[in-house]
Amino acid sequence: MTPRNTSTPFARLLFELSRCSGAELERALADSAHIFARLGPAAEPRCSSATGAPPAICSLERAELELAGLIARAVAVLFDQAADALERGEDLPAGRREMGALLREELQCAASTHLFPSSLLAHGRKLAGRLPRAACGLATLRDAAQQFRALPLSGNLC
Amino acid sequence: MSSEETCRLRENSPSQTGYEPEDAPRARQHWRAVLGGQSPREVLARMLQGDPLDMRVVVSRRLTERAYLFDADRVHLRALAHCARRALRYRGNPPLETWLAELVDLALFELLREDAAAERRGSAPDAEILAAFVELARPLGLEPTAMGRVCLAHNLLREPDRQAFYGLVIAGRSLEELAKAQGVSGVEIARRARHGLEAVLIAAGQLPGAQVAAVEVEQENRLGAESTSGVCASTEAREPECTQGQEPS
Known part of the structure; x- marks a missing residue:
C-alpha cells in the first residue's frame, strides 16, 4: 500500500495507523498521542465557551437568513405535498382547509423576516386561499414550490 | 469540543x-x-x-x-x-x-x-464554512478544505464508530476506558475506531482505491437505509420531529 501524500506528520501517521489492527492499533495510537494531542484543543468548538456573548457570525441578520431558509423550505414542501396529492387524485395529507391554514401561517412568518419578495408572498397567499376550494392547477403549485426553493436563503437546498 | x-x-x-x-x-x-x-x-x-x-x-x-x-x-x-x-x-x-x-x-x-x-x-465550500476549519487544520498540516472533508467523513460515520474514533483520537481516552463506558470489548472499540480511521484516511486522500471503494459502498448503503427509514423528517413543514440519538444521514 502506497500513501498518496505523506507530506505532513499527520498524513504519515494516518498511513502508519492504517496498517495496524487490534492491540497493534492501540499501541500505535498511544505512541502517536502527541500528534493527535494537537487536534484536541483545536477541535474545541467555536462556541464551547458557551456562556460568553455569541461571536460576530451569530448576528441577527445571519440568524434571520437561517430562519427565512427554513420557512422557504417548509412552504416549498407544502406546495409540493399539495401538488403530489393533486397528481394522485387524493385529498391533501392534512386536509384542504388545514393545508391552506398551514401555508398562510408559514407565509405570515415569512413576511415578518422582510427577506421574501412581496410579490412571491402575495402569490403564495393567493394559492393558499384557493387550496380549500381545490382551485389550483398542478403546474401552478409546482411552480410556486420551485420559486420558494430557488430563493437564495441559507440551507434552502432541497 | x-x-x-x-x-x-x-x-x-x-x-x-x-x-x-x-x-x-x-x-x-x-x-x-x-x-x-x-x-x-x-x-x-x-x-x-x-x-x-x-x-x-x-x-x-x-x-x-x-x-x-x-x-x-x-x-x-x-x-x-x-x-x-x-x-x-x-x-x-x-x-x-x-x-x-x-x-x-x-x-x-x-x-x-x-x-x-x-x-x-x-x-466549493462556502468561505464562511471553511473559516471554521482553519484552526482545526493548521496543527495537522492540512488545508482547511481537506480538513472539512475529514470532518464530514467523521460525522458521517455510524455513531458507534464515531464515538470510538472520537474517544480514542480526539478525547485521548484509553481503549480500556472506552470499552468499559460502551459495554463492549476493547477489540470491538479498536475495530470501530479503525472504521473511523478508514473514513478519515479516505477524506485525507490517504487510502488506496480499492479500500476507498469498499468504504464508500458501505457509507452509501448506510445513507440509503437511513433516508428510507424516515429519520428526522426535517423538511416537513408541520412540526417535524427529530428523535434524539438517531443518526442523521
Whole structure:
C-alpha cells in the first residue's frame, strides 16, 4: 500500500495507523498521542465557551437568513405535498382547509423576516386561499414550490 | 469540543438519560418570556441577546455527546432558527432542556445532510464554512478544505464508530476506558475506531482505491437505509420531529 501524500506528520501517521489492527492499533495510537494531542484543543468548538456573548457570525441578520431558509423550505414542501396529492387524485395529507391554514401561517412568518419578495408572498397567499376550494392547477403549485426553493436563503437546498 | 468527560460517549439521548444542563433552572424560569411574542423574528432577536436559554451550552454539549466535529456557530444559528420558528407553539412539553436538545439534533441532521449533498455535487465550500476549519487544520498540516472533508467523513460515520474514533483520537481516552463506558470489548472499540480511521484516511486522500471503494459502498448503503427509514423528517413543514440519538444521514 502506497500513501498518496505523506507530506505532513499527520498524513504519515494516518498511513502508519492504517496498517495496524487490534492491540497493534492501540499501541500505535498511544505512541502517536502527541500528534493527535494537537487536534484536541483545536477541535474545541467555536462556541464551547458557551456562556460568553455569541461571536460576530451569530448576528441577527445571519440568524434571520437561517430562519427565512427554513420557512422557504417548509412552504416549498407544502406546495409540493399539495401538488403530489393533486397528481394522485387524493385529498391533501392534512386536509384542504388545514393545508391552506398551514401555508398562510408559514407565509405570515415569512413576511415578518422582510427577506421574501412581496410579490412571491402575495402569490403564495393567493394559492393558499384557493387550496380549500381545490382551485389550483398542478403546474401552478409546482411552480410556486420551485420559486420558494430557488430563493437564495441559507440551507434552502432541497 | 468541551471537556464534559462524563457526558462523552453517551449512546443514549438526553431524554433517555435524564440529561439536563447545569444552568437549566435559569433557562426554565425565563422561557415563557423569551419564547412568547408576535413573530419568530421577535423571538430570534431575544434569543440573540445574551443567550437567555443557554442555547450555546446545549449546542456544545450535544456536539460532545454525539461526538461530532462541526462548526458550532453554524449549528447554533440553525438551532436558533428552528427554535424561533416553533417557539410560538411551545407550551412547556417536552421539558425545555429536551426540546432545545431536539432542536440542536435537528440542526445537526440538516447541516450534515446539506454538507454531504454539497460534497456529492462537488460544490466549493462556502468561505464562511471553511473559516471554521482553519484552526482545526493548521496543527495537522492540512488545508482547511481537506480538513472539512475529514470532518464530514467523521460525522458521517455510524455513531458507534464515531464515538470510538472520537474517544480514542480526539478525547485521548484509553481503549480500556472506552470499552468499559460502551459495554463492549476493547477489540470491538479498536475495530470501530479503525472504521473511523478508514473514513478519515479516505477524506485525507490517504487510502488506496480499492479500500476507498469498499468504504464508500458501505457509507452509501448506510445513507440509503437511513433516508428510507424516515429519520428526522426535517423538511416537513408541520412540526417535524427529530428523535434524539438517531443518526442523521
